[in-house]
Amino acid sequence: MIDLRSHLSGKWVRGAGAGTTLVNPATEEPLASATTEGLDLGAAMRFARDVGGASLRAMTFRQRGAVLREMSKAIHARRDALIDVAIENGGNTRSDAKFDIDGAWGTLAAYADLSAELPDGKVLPDGDGVQLGRSPRLFGQHVRVPRHGVAVHVNAFNFPAWGLAEKAACALLAGMPVVSKPGTSTALLAYRIMELLVDAAVLPEGALSFVCGGAGDLLDHVGGQDVLAFTGGSSTGRSLRGGKAVLAHSVRVNVEADSLNAAVLGPDVEAGSDLLGLFVGDVARDMQQKTGQKCTAIRRVYVPKDRLAEVIELLVERLAAIRMGDPAREEVNMGPVATSAQRRDVLAGIAMLEQVARVVHRGPAETAHHAAGKGYFVPATLLLSESPSGDDAVHTHEVFGPVATLVPYDGTGEAAARLVSWGGGGLVTSVYSDDRPFLSAAVLGLAPFHGRVTIGSSKIAQQALPPGMVLPQLIHGGPGRAGSGEELGGRRGLDFYTQRVALQGDRAILEVLSGARAG
């Protein structure tokens, strides 16, 4: 058993007591323990604010970008070892592990690249300036400057590597120090990443702190210049938003929560076409990849009524190729869910869905690829709901596992948009069609309920990116159920960590202050 430590106030520390045991979810073998009991998280926040914040603010965007580049390289250099950790503690297949780890160093590299497009200074102009009076001399200019607090990052269990890196990339480039807390059950991967970043000494002291284990009283120490970015379940998000110190100091909060992501097949998509193949491939991949534990995974699948039988046949054929088991074995292509609690929740969620939908495919419960009776396995389960309603479980309950539900619709874009919007706000929906009027009704109808909409059409079917892939260039987040948060999106990702301030006065002075003109 490895005793995991936190990295606080510039040093490795371990809390008191036995803590939480992290296990291999395929074998239930204990791997590590994590505890933060008794650690002085208030002092760690002050250290990050005072030491890390001061160092980062003294650097230009380009210098911070160089730090991100070194972080990216350090993670990439240990990629194979990290993949093994994700397989062991996350229940990831090799391919799942790469998705997380490559996402981590890739996002850091993307923000390192972005730094070259930012001004060679420390202030970000925000839009064009405006003349305020009769004379062009009286001027106004919005600028963005780093907040003088700490960015507290609380992450979910499903992407220990990417979750740490994508949030840290934006905060550090913006000039804010980070205190990062991974989901405890799969924290071994984040811990190994933190270890290698500390060993490589690529960050200024205090720029990145790491809380490994329960959050303890961490959020009691936030103040008005701090920000909190949370990813996880919506009920946890609600409770963190309502925290005493968060409310008392009007702490800026970003929540990335549940999402009932959807896929919509257009009525024009022909049998045997590449576009139908793209649609079926996206749905099947999202059920299988990371054992369905992706916040962006497709949970609802809308199909024109007269195409249902054909789509079920194609999907069942794909799902039948899933070989569930211990992901350490090469022949396995879907691992367990991450914890026993997660398995219990997924099984209960399937039972809820079965109240309003019938199972059209369920993979075998036992396979030859894991020790009988051990591991948190849930077979891929596809359901069909023929009489959907806005308050049924399909449209109100996220089942965070290898589960999706088919719903027939009348083939109009308006109906598709209405049904998708019943999900109450989501991260991403994908629509597959070449029919422009259909796309216009469906995409523009469901757009207000989403952070991202992907459109699959024939001409890009061969090169389309999976809807579940979050890209650093595009925003990630969504309204309503999804938490109303927004992350990434290139330069937009820095907004959360910077204060926009309107400067008003003599144009010549403003241009020097905002970096538009040399001082």
Ligand code: NAP
């Ligand atoms: P969770 O139970 O809500 O936990 C998320 C994080 O919050 C963990 O680090 C957890 O720490 C921490 N936490 C729990 N209670 C806390 C408290 N009182 N104070 C401070 N921190 C607290 O979610 P999860 O089970 O890890 O993740 C699954 C959920 O995340 C799913 O619903 C999924 O949809 C959502 N998710 C959303 C996105 C997105 O980008 N929108 C991405 C990934 C996942 P411990 O682990 O120590 O309890």
